[in-house]
Amino acid sequence: MQPSEIEPLFTRADGTYLCARWGRPIVPIVFGVEDATLGVVKGAFEAVCALSGHKMAETDPELGANVMVFFFRDWAELLEVPDLGRMIDGLEPMVSRLQAEGANQYRVFRFDETGAIKAAFVFLRMDAALSAQPAEELALSQVVQVMLLWGERAFAERSPLGRLEDGRVVLRPDVAALLAAAYDPVMPPVAQDASHALRLSARVGSAG
Template sequence: MSDSLTPDEIAALFTRADGSYLCARWGRPLAPVVFGVDDATLATVKGAFQAVADLAGHEIAETDPELGANTMVFFFRDWDELPQVPNLDRLIEGLGPLVDRLKAAGANQYRVFRFDADGAINACFVFLRMDAELDAVPAETLALSQVVQSMLLWSDLAFTDRSPLGQLADGRVVLRPGIAGVLRAAYDPVMPAVAQDASHALRLHARLNSDRLA
């Protein structure tokens, strides 16, 4: 499954609707916790976190020293359930108005990121309202898609036209090679944790090419 990306295609992954460029990765190990699922789905989501973190060369931890868990994934049926989660309004400023906007938009998923003083990601909250559309998605596919979108601050337009996932000949769903390569390159220790200039995309492209030649 070939999926080579040009510098412009990489830049588009981090260029927001307002034209600004921003790529940020995690500045600390991920400490994920999942709410609202059975044990089988929990294992699937945790497995997706481990697989994507291994791909990126990033660490998974049992706990985060500040929050306990810094990556929270919520599965639920109605947006009105979120304000009832104890202390969630302390973690997410403006939770009530956010829920109102998501209800009005008919949204079935949303991610909220928090950042440290340097701009690197230090927390992520993933909300999945399990409507008929998401119910039809296999757990492995849904988990992998959400995890990869939580590993970097992608553009708000990055995956509107094409999923970050692809399918192998045997039916298995995996990260598209181009997206996997960008993720790996973004977590390369020589790359900055935060970038706001589109020249960053050229550096990512160079890392992809060096990986192919290695």
Template sequence: MEPDQVQALFTRGDGQYLCARWGRPIVPVVFGVEDATLSVVKGALEAVVALAGHQMAETDPELGANLMIFFFRDWAELPEVPNLDRLVPGLAELCAKLAAADANQYRIFRFDVEGAIRAAFVFIRMDAHLAAVPVETLALSQAVQVILLWSDRAFADRSPLAMGDGGAVMLRPEIAGVIRAVYDPVLPGVAQDAAHALRVAARMGRLA
């Protein structure tokens, strides 16, 4: 990818460049799915985390679990989850706005003092559209979108996934390259200067 293409992936709607990666091992917990789906979701997370060269763990010493993924049918269900409003202040108001917008997914990130990702909440409302998506595709898409703090516009026009040989869904090679490069130890855990995109593009060339 060219540097301007990398830059676009992390330039938000307000024009701010912001790229952040996880600063600690990822400890996921998934709510609202059966065991078979749970294994698919965790498998997708493990694959993307391995691609990044990052780590997963059994528990987070501060939070217990630091990646919480919720599957549900209606936004009104979330405020009824015990203690979730303590983790996500203003949850009821947020859900009301998302319901009014007919949104089917939303992600909230929390950051450490240095700006790296320390926790994330992923909310997935299984509307008719998402219910028609194969679970492997949905799981991989969510794993990709939570491994980095992408721009709010990064995948508005094009999915991070593509159809591979034999009809299998896979991560687009250039997006995989960006993930590997951003997690390279020589790069910072968080960047707010667009010059960071030049470094990411350069690392992609070296890691290819």
């Protein structure tokens, strides 16, 4: 991947560059699904963490679980989740805005004192479009999008997933290589300068 391809993936709506990765092991918890789907989601986390070189854990010493994935049918359901309003600042206006937009997914991140990711909340309103996706495909797509702080339009025009000849859905090789490069121990956990895209490109190229 060329720097010119990487830079837009981490460019915010205001034109600034920001890439952040997790600064601690990931501990996911999933709400609103059956046990079979729960296993699929956790399996996706395990696969993407293995690919990127990041770690998972049984518990987060500060938060217990640090990735909360919610499946639901209506945004208003979030207002009934105990204590969620304490964890998400401005929960009610957020729900109102997402309802008005007709959104079917949203992600909220929390950061530690260095700017690295320390928690993420994934909200999935299971409308017709999301419900039509196989669980494995939906889970993999969502996990990729919480592994790094991507730009708002990083995957707006092209999914991070690809399909093999046998029909299996996998991470696109370029996205997989980019994740591994971003989690390279020599790379900073947070970058706010577009020159970071040059360093990522060099590592993606050397890995290839």
